[in-house]
Amino acid sequence: MKTLRYFIGRLLIAVTMMVIGALAVFLVMKAAPGDPALAALGEQATPDAIAAFRAEHGLDAPLIEQFVSWLRDMIGGDFGRSLTIAGGESISKLIAGRLPNTIFVGLYAVLFATAISLVIGSVAALRRGKLSDTLATSVAAVGVSMPDFWLGYVLILLFALTLGWLPSYGFTSPFESLSGALVTGLLPALAISAPMAAVFARTLRTSLLENAQRDYVTVARSFGFSERFVFRHYVFRNSIIPYIVIIGLQIRYLLGGVVVVERVFGVPGVGSLMVDAAFARDYPVVQACTIVFLAIVLSVNLTVDVTCAALDPKRTQ
Amino acid sequence: MSNLLEVRGLQTTFQLRGGAIKVVEGVDFDVRSGEVLGLIGESGSGKTVTCMSILRLLPEHASVKADHLVFEGREIATLDESEFRGLRGRRMAMIFQDPVGSFNPVKTIGWHFRHVSRRVSDSRPELFRDRGAWKREAAALLRRVGIPHGKDILGSYPHQLSGGMLQRALVALVLQMRPALIVADEPTTNLDNIVEHQIVELFRGLKDEFQSSFIFITHDMSIAAKLCDRIAVMYAGQIVEVGRAEDVLNDPKHPYSQGLVRTATELAARVERLQEIPGELPNWRSMTGGCRFKPRCPHGRAGCESPQPMRRLTQGREVRCLQHEAS
Amino acid sequence: MTGLAITGILLFAILVVAHLMPYSPTEMSFTAVLKPPSWEHIFGTDSFGRDVFTRVLYGARISLLISVCGVALAMSIGTAIGMTAAYFGRLYDLVAMRFMDLLFSFPSFVLALFLMVILGFGVVNVMFAIALVYMPLFARLAHNMTLVVREEPYVQAARATGQPSIRLLLREILPNIAAPLMVQASIGVAFGIIIEAGLSFLGLGVQPPTPSLGVIMADGQEYFRRAPWVLTMSGLAVCFALLGLNLLGDGLRDLVDPRLRQRAE
Numbered sequence: 001m002k003t004l005r006y007f008i009g010r011l012l013i014a015v016t017m018m019v020i021g022a023l024a025v026f027l028v029m030k031a032a033p034g035d036p037a038l039a040a041l042g043e044q045a046t047p048d049a050i051a052a053f054r055a056e057h058g059l060d061a062p063l064i065e066q067f068v069s070w071l072r073d074m075i076g077g078d079f080g081r082s083l084t085i086a087g088g089e090s091i092s093k094l095i096a097g098r099l100p101n102t103i104f105v106g107l108y109a110v111l112f113a114t115a116i117s118l119v120i121g122s123v124a125a126l127r128r129g130k131l132s133d134t135l136a137t138s139v140a141a142v143g144v145s146m147p148d149f150w151l152g153y154v155l156i157l158l159f160a161l162t163l164g165w166l167p168s169y170g171f172t173s174p175f176e177s178l179s180g181a182l183v184t185g186l187l188p189a190l191a192i193s194a195p196m197a198a199v200f201a202r203t204l205r206t207s208l209l210e211n212a213q214r215d216y217v218t219v220a221r222s223f224g225f226s227e228r229f230v231f232r233h234y235v236f237r238n239s240i241i242p243y244i245v246i247i248g249l250q251i252r253y254l255l256g257g258v259v260v261v262e263r264v265f266g267v268p269g270v271g272s273l274m275v276d277a278a279f280a281r282d283y284p285v286v287q288a289c290t291i292v293f294l295a296i297v298l299s300v301n302l303t304v305d306v307t308c309a310a311l312d313p314k315r316t317q
Numbered sequence: 318m319s320n321l322l323e324v325r326g327l328q329t330t331f332q333l334r335g336g337a338i339k340v341v342e343g344v345d346f347d348v349r350s351g352e353v354l355g356l357i358g359e360s361g362s363g364k365t366v367t368c369m370s371i372l373r374l375l376p377e378h379a380s381v382k383a384d385h386l387v388f389e390g391r392e393i394a395t396l397d398e399s400e401f402r403g404l405r406g407r408r409m410a411m412i413f414q415d416p417v418g419s420f421n422p423v424k425t426i427g428w429h430f431r432h433v434s435r436r437v438s439d440s441r442p443e444l445f446r447d448r449g450a451w452k453r454e455a456a457a458l459l460r461r462v463g464i465p466h467g468k469d470i471l472g473s474y475p476h477q478l479s480g481g482m483l484q485r486a487l488v489a490l491v492l493q494m495r496p497a498l499i500v501a502d503e504p505t506t507n508l509d510n511i512v513e514h515q516i517v518e519l520f521r522g523l524k525d526e527f528q529s530s531f532i533f534i535t536h537d538m539s540i541a542a543k544l545c546d547r548i549a550v551m552y553a554g555q556i557v558e559v560g561r562a563e564d565v566l567n568d569p570k571h572p573y574s575q576g577l578v579r580t581a582t583e584l585a586a587r588v589e590r591l592q593e594i595p596g597e598l599p600n601w602r603s604m605t606g607g608c609r610f611k612p613r614c615p616h617g618r619a620g621c622e623s624p625q626p627m628r629r630l631t632q633g634r635e636v637r638c639l640q641h642e643a644s
Numbered sequence: 645m646t647g648l649a650i651t652g653i654l655l656f657a658i659l660v661v662a663h664l665m666p667y668s669p670t671e672m673s674f675t676a677v678l679k680p681p682s683w684e685h686i687f688g689t690d691s692f693g694r695d696v697f698t699r700v701l702y703g704a705r706i707s708l709l710i711s712v713c714g715v716a717l718a719m720s721i722g723t724a725i726g727m728t729a730a731y732f733g734r735l736y737d738l739v740a741m742r743f744m745d746l747l748f749s750f751p752s753f754v755l756a757l758f759l760m761v762i763l764g765f766g767v768v769n770v771m772f773a774i775a776l777v778y779m780p781l782f783a784r785l786a787h788n789m790t791l792v793v794r795e796e797p798y799v800q801a802a803r804a805t806g807q808p809s810i811r812l813l814l815r816e817i818l819p820n821i822a823a824p825l826m827v828q829a830s831i832g833v834a835f836g837i838i839i840e841a842g843l844s845f846l847g848l849g850v851q852p853p854t855p856s857l858g859v860i861m862a863d864g865q866e867y868f869r870r871a872p873w874v875l876t877m878s879g880l881a882v883c884f885a886l887l888g889l890n891l892l893g894d895g896l897r898d899l900v901d902p903r904l905r906q907r908a909e
Contacts, residue, residue: 021746028762141894145886147838149845150861150879157872215418218374222413223494224406224436234421253835256753260842264865274754275846278761286761293754301749313423313474 010305014298019071021294026067029287091288095270099292102269104174104181106258106296108189113196113254114247120197121204121243122236128209136201143198148257152191152264159187171267188265192257196250203246207239214238241308248304255293321498321530322348322371322409326384329363329370333378340366340379341554345627348498353524353531355545355562357538357577361598363554364534365414368500372411373401389497406436409498410491414506416483420475426486427471430455430493437494444493451493458489462519481512488519492527500532505540513540520544538581542566547633550574553599553609556627560634570636572614608639616640680873687877690860691867696874699855700881706850707857708885710767711836714774719829721775722782727817729783730790731809741787748780756839760848767856770849774836785828789821796820827896834889841882857882 124136159166166187172180211217212235220230259271266272270289277285327344330337341363348354356364370381386394389408393401413419420429434444434451444451456467462485464470475483484504491499501520505513517540524531524544535541541548541562548565550558550573558571569575576594596613607622608614614621620639627635681688687696725744729737747755756773763769793799794817802816837857843849844858845865852859857878864875 017746017749021749024746025758028758031762141891142883142887145834145883145890147841147879147882147886149842150875150882153865153868153872153875153879156868157876161869161872215413215415216421219411219413219419220421222372222374222405222411223433223490224402224404225432226402229432233424237423238421252748252751253753255751256756256839256842259751259753259757260846263846274757275848278757278848281761283761286758290750290754290758293751294749297749297751311423314476 006309007306010302014302017298018291018295021298022071022291023067025287025290025294026070029283030066091285094273094285095288095292098269098273100175101171101173101267102258102262102271103296105171105185105188105192105262105267105269106254108182108185109192109196109254109258110247112189112193113200116193116197117200117204120201122208124201124205125208125212126231137205140198140201143194144202146195148191148195149260149264151194152188152261155187155191156264169266171265173268184265185267188261188267191264192254192261195257196254199250200243200246204239204243207242208235211235211238241312244304244308244311248301251297251300255296319350320347320387321350321389323385323387324371324383325386326382327367327370327386328382329366329375330380330382331378332380339554341370344551344554344556346549346556346559348530348532349547350497350530351524351528352546353520353533353544355541355548356532356534356551357536357541357548358551359536359598362551364551365502366554367551368411368502368532368534372405372409372500373398374411406433406491406494406496407440408496409500410494410496411500411502412487412491412504414502414504416487417475417480419487420483422475425472425474426478427452427455429490430471433490433493441495455489455493458492459486462486462489462492463515464489481509481515484512484516485519488523492523492529495527495529497529498532499529500534502534503536505535505537517543538566538577539584542581550577555609555637557610557637558635559627564634570630570634570641571610571638572616572640573610608637680871681877688871688873690863690874691871696860696877699860700857700878703855703857703860703878704881704885706767706854707837707840707882708833710771710840710850710856711774711833714771714836714840715778715829715832717771717775718778718832719782719825722779723786723818723821723825725779726783726786726788727790727821730787731794731817741783744780744783747776748784752777752835753839753842756843757846757848760843765848765851767850767854770840770843773843773849774839777839778832778836781828781832782825785824786821789824790817793817793820823896823899827893830889830893830896834886834893837882837885837889 120136120140124133124140127133167184171184171188174181214234217230217234220234221227255271258269259274261267262269262271263275270292274286274289274293276282277289324347325345327341328339329341330339344363344367346354356367358364366375366379369375370379371386373381375381383394386392388404393404396404420426431451434441434455438445444454452468452471455471459467459470464482464485470478470482470486478486488501488504504520505516520531520533521544523529533541533544545562548558548560548562549556550565550569550571552573558565558569558574565574566578569578573594580594594613599609599612608617608625611617611621618639625637625639627637628641629635630641687700690696690699722744725740729740750758756770756777759773759776760769763772799816807815840849840856841858841861844851844856845862847862850856850859852863860878861875861882864871864873864878868875
């Protein structure tokens with residue numbers, strides 16, 4: 001029961017942040033230089049055409065009214081219409097088509113990052129001070145220092161152009177073909193995950209080493225529990241919470257990586273949509289994409305929060 | 318009365334960045350079956366390290382050597398790790414100083430009991446005769462150590478219990494395994510006086526009821542007086558006096574023991590000004606070969622600079638001091 | 645300490661070696677177009693025959709400058725907000741920090757991208773974008789540390805003697821929280837470079853002909869299949885810079901942490 005209350009509390013906070021965030025995005029967008037009407041109709045548009053455009057898109061109503069109606073539409077799932085890049089297409093349709101791809105690649109990347117870091121982090125901690133530890137830590141240090149899109153290209157160079165194992169461009173939606181998505185999504189996910197994995201591995205290693213020094217480990221060994229048992233139930237189990245917290249915190253950077261990597265690999269996701277819209281000054285689309293990303297981050301934070309609360313008896317009891 | 322544990326020539330060295338330090342040196346003592354041996358000394362004298370050395374619980378940079386380490390008739394110094402692990406918990410166990418940090422914070426007390434019971438499933442098959450057997454045993458033990466609502470406690474997490482309760486739970490946990498030797502490391506230091514008194518009473522009751530032998534580590538002479546059959550006094554990594562409790566307490570032979578007893582008596586008598594033992598523990602690195610207590614000893618004389626062996630005064634009574642030549 | 649060495653080499657390279665190079669970053673040579681790395685051209689040449697290595701050296705200068713300015717801005721404003729919020733407390737604290745949290749909830753790159761759309765492209769705007777992305781981190785850090793330091797005896801003492809708040813903040817509190825902030829700053833510069841590179845790479849940040857590292861990489865992307873070295877090598881330079889900065893940050897953190905703990909005891 002207490003977990004539920006905690007969850008609801010956090011949910012409310014997340015929703016409030018969403019609304020305020022949306023408001024902030026909306027206001028900032030409005031304050032931006034550049035008239036959307038001109039951007040849509042071109043420099044040569046007549047004042048009449050501009051006025052008509054304005055009226056049609058509700059751009060002449062008072063600000064609060066605009067925001068409220070926009071918010072209402074958004075909750076109803078309607079993000080408005082694209083101004084320039086897709087000429088009047090419903091933005092929600094655009095985003096809906098692309099969101100699954102972004103989420104797929106994102107999750108794929110998180111999976112990779114978690115798997116890689118669990119292995120590297122544990123190995124480094126268990127063989128502390130020995131060669132494998134130094135090697136692992138160095139790899140992690142280098143991994144953190146790589147821009148993901150650059151890594152993407154290196155991977156392309158290696159696996160696609162040189163070895164020809166994987167495609168260098170394009171993405172198959174998971175709805176069309178799951179195996180296709182897994183294959184085409186492999187390199188993008190790997191590119192994004194590498195710097196993340198490095199951070200996770202380092203956090204895990206530090207956490208494991210810290211917990212291995214704790215008194216309860218000595219006590220556990222004094223009971224005669226095996227090293228494996230102690231590692232699993234004492235050291236690892238107590239290290240998992242900061243590890244998950246870090247994963248949650250890094251989502252922000254991960255999503256940033258997604259945006260650029262989508263461009264590099266031609267993944268039709270929300271990130272590449274945002275980039276295209278940015279070039280074309282399609283403000284509503286940029287706005288909508290930003291909000292969507294905000295929503296993703298907030299939901300991930302919520303999930304991480306609740307997971308940690310569930311795993312840590314001190315929080316819920 | 319046979320010896321449960323015989324220690325001869327125990328030496329523990331810590332490898333630190335500045336060099337190696339012999340924290341425990343030349344320690345000899347016995348623990349007889351069914352007795353409580355008090356290990357007395359101030360902080361830093363090596364009491365805890367000695368016991369942890371015997372149980373092989375020290376970190377990697379510590380190396381332990383002994384001429385002779387016999388437990389239950391077996392030489393255990395030469396056992397490899399997996400064989401030794403069979404002894405830990407089941408035959409010899411330790412109750413640590415800080416109860417709060419001794420439990421796994423993400424697991425319930427019951428979880429601890431369950432796994433500890435599994436450790437002894439062969440020597441105590443009654444614990445698994447049916448599904449709830451170990452739980453009932455655990456609850457009964459908890460009641461015995463002074464926690465009435467044993468069953469509820471089993472479902473609680475460590476952070477929900479007070480220090481005193483955790484200390485008792487830890488005692489119950491160790492008792493569940495019925496080890497032959499239990500080391501209790503200052504079980505009352507982190508607790509307030511009322512609880513301390515209760516724990517001392519608890520131990521007094523336990524030593525008769527369960528046939529374990531205890532090594533009771535403390536720096537408090539008055540507690541030792543209440544509980545221990547024999548006492549070994551440690552100073553700066555060496556044992557300086559050994560004997561029956563009443564002998565050591567009423568007639569301490571080593572200047573250090575004399576100082577300790579005097580302080581304890583003064584405290585009990587609420588004397589206005591405590592007569593301190595002047596000076597401090599020697600710096601590990603600057604210790605010379607001679608008597609380690611010499612800088613603080615009022616009776617120092619020529620000859621104290623040479624290494625002092627333990628001198629036997631009577632059967633079971635030994636002192637490491639030049640003043641008492643062997644008889 | 646390796647970090648210091650690497651960063652040192654890097655700085656040396658971009659400041660000194662750049663001038664010693666026989667090529668200029670903009671000098672075009674149509675006879676030497678898209679040549680792979682060789683002894684003459686360590687990183688090869690690009691589609692205009694420009695020596696990539698020289699371009700990278702100059703580009704690194706620009707990218708570093710942008711990032712450092714952005715982070716400096718983030719640090720000043722962020723620390724100011726965080727410190728004052730923690731010190732004065734109440735409504736201001738609540739509002740300011742909640743706002744910082746909100747800012748922090750946006751994915752960094754997305755926020756930067758959003759800002760570029762609003763403000764327009766160009767070097768200065770990239771700086772502002774980096775500053776806004778980093779501000780919440782400094783604010784949070786400064787805030788949390790000020791909360792701790794605020795209760796320390798020497799702060800209470802200064803307060804009792806009637807020191808005006810601003811002075812107190814600057815004289816007593818700031819020096820004691822400076823160290824972790826510097827650690828964060830060095831890591832921030834590393835990420836700032838990534839953000840700048842990403843933005844410019846997409847064409848939404850620094851605009852050509854200004855040769856920031858991202859711009860060079862964007863350039864290299866166009867003919868990646870034919871001449872992969874431009875992008876690869878310029879990216880490698882970015883990695884090198886980042887490695888140096890990250891290690892520097894780690895080294896600083898190791899220096900700072902135990903001292904911090906000692907102070908707390």
